[in-house]
Amino acid sequence: xxxxxxxxxxxxxxxxxxxxxxxxxxxxxxxxxxxxxxxxxxxxxxxxxxxxxxxxxxxxxxxxxxxxxxxxxxxxxxxxxxxxxxxxxxxxxxxxxxxxxxxxxxxxxxxxxxxxxxxxxxxxxxxxxxxxxxxxxxxxxxxxxxxxxxxxxxxxxxxxxxxxxxxxxxxxxxxxxxxxxxxxxxxxxxxxxxxxxxxxxxxxxxxxxxxxxxxxxxxxxxxxxxxxxxxxxxxxxxxxxxxxxxxxxxxxxxxxxxxxxxxxxxxxxxxxxxxxxxxxxxxxxxxxxxxxxxxxxxxxxxxxxxxxxxxxxxxxxxxxxxxxxxxxxxxxxxxxxxxxxxxxxxxxxxxxxxxxxxxxxxxxxxxxxxxxxxxxxx
Amino acid sequence: xxxxxxxxxxxxxxxxxxxxxxxxxxxxxxxxxxxxxxxxxxxxxxxxxxxxxxxxxxxxxxxxxxxxxxxxxxxxxxxxxxxxxxxxxxxxxxxxxxxxxxxxxxxxxxxxxxxxxxxxxxxxxxxxxxxxxxxxxxxxxxxxxxxxxxxxxxxxxxxxxxxxxxxxxxxxxxxxxxxxxxxxxxxxxxxxxxxxxxxxxxxxxxxxxxxxxxxxxxxxxxxxxxxxxxxxxxxxxxxxxxxxxxxxxxxxxxxxxxxxxxxxxxxxxxxxxxxxxxxxxxxxxxxxxxxxxxxxxxxxxxxxxxxxxxxxxxxxxxxxxxxxxxxxxxxxxxxxxxxxxxxxxxxxxxxxxxxxxxxxxxxxxxxxxxxxxxxxxxxxxxxxxxxxxxxxxxxxxxxxxxxxxxxxxxxxxxxxxxxxxxxxxxxxxxxxxxxxxxxxxxxxxxxxxxxxxxxxxxxxxxxxxxxxxxxxxxxx
Numbered sequence: 001x002x003x004x005x006x007x008x009x010x011x012x013x014x015x016x017x018x019x020x021x022x023x024x025x026x027x028x029x030x031x032x033x034x035x036x037x038x039x040x041x042x043x044x045x046x047x048x049x050x051x052x053x054x055x056x057x058x059x060x061x062x063x064x065x066x067x068x069x070x071x072x073x074x075x076x077x078x079x080x081x082x083x084x085x086x087x088x089x090x091x092x093x094x095x096x097x098x099x100x101x102x103x104x105x106x107x108x109x110x111x112x113x114x115x116x117x118x119x120x121x122x123x124x125x126x127x128x129x130x131x132x133x134x135x136x137x138x139x140x141x142x143x144x145x146x147x148x149x150x151x152x153x154x155x156x157x158x159x160x161x162x163x164x165x166x167x168x169x170x171x172x173x174x175x176x177x178x179x180x181x182x183x184x185x186x187x188x189x190x191x192x193x194x195x196x197x198x199x200x201x202x203x204x205x206x207x208x209x210x211x212x213x214x215x216x217x218x219x220x221x222x223x224x225x226x227x228x229x230x231x232x233x234x235x236x237x238x239x240x241x242x243x244x245x246x247x248x249x250x251x252x253x254x255x256x257x258x259x260x261x262x263x264x265x266x267x268x269x270x271x272x273x274x275x276x277x278x279x280x281x282x283x284x285x286x287x288x289x290x291x292x293x294x295x296x297x298x299x300x301x302x303x304x305x306x307x308x309x310x311x312x313x314x315x316x317x318x319x320x321x322x323x324x325x326x327x328x329x330x331x332x333x334x335x336x337x338x339x340x341x342x343x344x345x346x347x348x349x350x351x352x353x354x355x356x357x358x359x360x361x362x363x364x365x366x367x368x369x370x371x372x373x374x375x376x377x378x
Numbered sequence: 379x380x381x382x383x384x385x386x387x388x389x390x391x392x393x394x395x396x397x398x399x400x401x402x403x404x405x406x407x408x409x410x411x412x413x414x415x416x417x418x419x420x421x422x423x424x425x426x427x428x429x430x431x432x433x434x435x436x437x438x439x440x441x442x443x444x445x446x447x448x449x450x451x452x453x454x455x456x457x458x459x460x461x462x463x464x465x466x467x468x469x470x471x472x473x474x475x476x477x478x479x480x481x482x483x484x485x486x487x488x489x490x491x492x493x494x495x496x497x498x499x500x501x502x503x504x505x506x507x508x509x510x511x512x513x514x515x516x517x518x519x520x521x522x523x524x525x526x527x528x529x530x531x532x533x534x535x536x537x538x539x540x541x542x543x544x545x546x547x548x549x550x551x552x553x554x555x556x557x558x559x560x561x562x563x564x565x566x567x568x569x570x571x572x573x574x575x576x577x578x579x580x581x582x583x584x585x586x587x588x589x590x591x592x593x594x595x596x597x598x599x600x601x602x603x604x605x606x607x608x609x610x611x612x613x614x615x616x617x618x619x620x621x622x623x624x625x626x627x628x629x630x631x632x633x634x635x636x637x638x639x640x641x642x643x644x645x646x647x648x649x650x651x652x653x654x655x656x657x658x659x660x661x662x663x664x665x666x667x668x669x670x671x672x673x674x675x676x677x678x679x680x681x682x683x684x685x686x687x688x689x690x691x692x693x694x695x696x697x698x699x700x701x702x703x704x705x706x707x708x709x710x711x712x713x714x715x716x717x718x719x720x721x722x723x724x725x726x727x728x729x730x731x732x733x734x735x736x737x738x739x740x741x742x743x744x745x746x747x748x749x750x751x752x753x754x755x756x757x758x759x760x761x762x763x764x765x766x767x768x769x770x771x772x773x774x775x776x777x778x779x780x781x782x783x784x785x786x787x788x789x790x791x792x793x794x795x796x797x798x799x800x801x802x803x804x805x806x807x808x809x810x811x812x813x814x815x816x817x818x819x820x821x822x823x824x825x826x827x828x829x830x831x832x833x834x835x836x837x838x839x840x841x842x843x844x845x846x847x848x849x850x851x852x853x854x
Contacts, residue, residue, distance in 0.1 A: 012758060046714050049515035060490060
């Protein structure tokens with residue numbers, strides 16, 4: 001079979017190869033490469049349609065390639081590293097929906113991270129983010145409320161995460177009940193944050209510090225398995241910790257992954273119609289695009305209707321946008337609600353932040369654990 | 379036109395600009411921005427040569443302010459302010475235009491329409507109402523969910539907007555069945571100087587003088603700013619057939635399609651690739667390699683589509699090569715990466731689309747390829763035929779090259795373009811099939827239009843006497 005670039009070699013020929021074509025050949029042979037940020041900056045935004053910020057805010061500066069261009073100009077010293085120029089870079093949900101449509105599979109969030117890190121290291125930090133950093137430093141909790149729970153012990157540790165502990169404590173209770181019904185003798189500990197908010201906001205040093213503290217605590221429990229409610233915590237433990245050399249001994253699963261292993265044996269049935277909201281961290285960053293839907297499909301009698309769009313962030317991902325531009329985050333949530341309503345008004349999700357962001361305005365959004373637990377009790 | 383970023387940022391604003399910006403800020407609040415990152419972001423569209431400038435820290439131009447209207451009233455207000463103060467105003471959609479039509483050449487105000495996102499389907503009338511800023515993919519997804527399609531799939535579907543399609547007279551890959559955007563526009567609203575919103579209502583047909591709707595289609599913002607459109611929709615196709623062929627010659631493939639269309643069949647997608655492009659796009663398909671590859675999609679009502687498919691099979695002169703090449707095309711048709719890969723290392727690449735009647739088609743194809751290759755520095759030139767009509771065809775040429783010693787990227791780029799445009803005009807073609815005119819192509823427009831060029835210019839100035847609507851674009 002001919003190779004990808006044979007046509008070009010045939011077309012250009014040897015004589016041109018010795019003159020202007022040399023550069024072209026170096027590129028196709030992989031001997032001359034262009035840095036990824038520049039490549040992204042030169043794209044006509046072929047992922048714009050996937051980006052919730054772009055769809056709702058509609059501003060060129062915060063489009064995926066627009067962010068790359070601003071980051072490139074800051075890197076090249078043509079735009080100043082100041083809050084005005086950083087604001088578009090933080091107008092990102094970190095959902096990586098852009099990656100799904102990129103021919104290079106680039107993540108815009110990854111490209112702009114070095115600029116954010118440089119800003120934080122130079123003290124160019126938005127007031128809205130300082131509070132997060134202070135909370136993590138002082139209480140180990142993103143809300144600034146240190147966990148008042150006690151340390152248990154055992155084999156399976158349920159990690160609630162900052163959002164569940166502060167905003168949805170009843171979900172934590174139900175998750176423990178659910179896991180016990182499945183036969184797991186779970187325990188909890190006095191938690192500290194996984195560190196993701198610091199990472200998202202460009203404070204990588206604080207992330208590493210927070211992560212090491214959390215890892216030490218979790219390793220000391222002797223648990224063999226950690227189950228999380230929040231896919232972001234699972235992602236941080238499983239993907240970011242190894243990336244930064246932070247050793248976490250127990251295996252980590254998001255609750256949906258654990259349910260996936262046992263659901264067929266549960267023989268659940270239900271009536272009614274639901275749609276689902278796939279959390280970005282679960283679908284994209286943990287690579288489980290089909291999981292949530294497949295869990296629902298395991299419930300006999302349940303009608304599942306797809307949302308208008310399969311993947312779209314709830315507006316509250318990435319730690320930055322909901323703090324810097326809460327109105328825009330809410331507009332994105334409202335857009336997602338409309339897409340979900342094309343499916344059904346009862347929505348099952350698997351992330352406490354998504355649930356909190358999307359509930360209301362004619363939608364009843366429930367966590368997969370609560371949804372299944374209700375059936376198990378019948 | 380190129381200046382360094384700092385030079386442009388520090389240049390004095392034109393007269394009236396400060397007052398206009400102050401007034402816009404009082405009307406729009408923080409939806410009027412003068413932040414450097416916003417000004418930079420609207421300094422260009424996807425005119426490819428401007429990216430060579432950008433890599434060297436230069437921009438074609440910078441606006442003095444960018445505004446983000448959330449309603450048609452906001453757009454009217456911005457046009458009124460621009461007119462009153464004599465400050466240029468440039469509409470901006472998805473910024474995927476490739477000829478510089480959205481470049482704010484003389485400073486002033488860029489108006490980004492992407493927040494105009496109303497969307498409403500009228501089932502019985504097979505019509506959708508859409509704000510100018512609705513994203514291309516978004517509207518198609520919305521319609522599909524309700525059982526319809528617009529049938530408009532430009533390669534810029536993902537980044538572009540409905541208003542941009544209308545303003546640039548865009549066309550999609552499925553045009554041989556569904557037509558260009560001009561065939562879909564039933565009505566529209568536009569903000570024009572001195573600050574008025576006009577509405578051309580959506581009727582199935584109207585004989586109320588010259589068709590003013592068409593007047594705005596392809597006007598690239600020089601008359602006014604399209605704020606809302608009503609477009610035809612079609613039921614989502616019941617049946618779809620994927621067909622491909624390998625032919626011995628380009629003449630054979632072109633003539634096959636000419637005969638298919640004469641019989642009344644309307645395949646949605648027809649793309650005929652010359653030998654170079656067949657090798658480039660279909661190198662995985664040995665039966666096509668070195669030949670002329672054609673991919674086709676026939677779709678619609680199941681009975682009608684079956685009849686059309688049979689017509690294609692009866693008429694096409696070439697070896698059938700199955701569904702796989704078409705699937706490959708469907709999977710890769712939105713992969714746009716050449717500029718990202720090659721522009722930073724100094725390779726100049728661009729595409730040029732022209733149209734010609736059947737009887738001049740082969741002659742034009744050969745002349746344009748020869749003309750582009752004759753420019754020193756050109757490394758390759760190729761084409762595919764991408765859109766088809768009873769009367770003729772659109773050729774979509776691609777060239778790549780490296781400026782020879784002593785020539786800048788811009789000089790080389792202009793030389794190839796000039797060679798292609800001259801060859802097109804001399805071969806009886808039209809200089810643009812669907813990318814439009816913009817700032818780059820306007821130099822060849824007087825030759826194409828002859829005395830009609832002056833008519834266009836007079837119409838422009840009759841509507842926009844102060845020449846504030848996208849000045850410098852299309853007409854001088």
